[in-house]
Amino acid sequence: MNVDGRRPRTPSGKRKDIKAYRFNISVIVMGRIKSVAVKNLGDELIASHGKKFTTDFDKNKKVLDEFKKIKSKRTRNMLVGYITTQMQKIKEES
Secondary structure: OOOOOOOOOOOOOOOOHHOOOOOOOOOOOOOOOHHHHHHHHHHHHHHHHHHHHOOOOOHHHHHHHHHHOOOHHHHHHHHHHHHHHHHHHHHHHH
């Protein structure tokens, strides 16, 4: 809604419902929600290089840079955060 309480208008002047806007889940992250791609890649990296990852976020960032060059800082941090959380769960189970 706009400041005056009306719905936003498209360039052609027609009103557009808020529901019509689409969001990419991999960009908007709220709480612990991660995109499927981050989870799949994280699980693959843990399966192949699991012994090199630790429960420390900063160390995992450096380890990840050895294997994958990820351009987006936000995506890299999401991936490292997921890997760190998974490693903490593995440590608690054992």
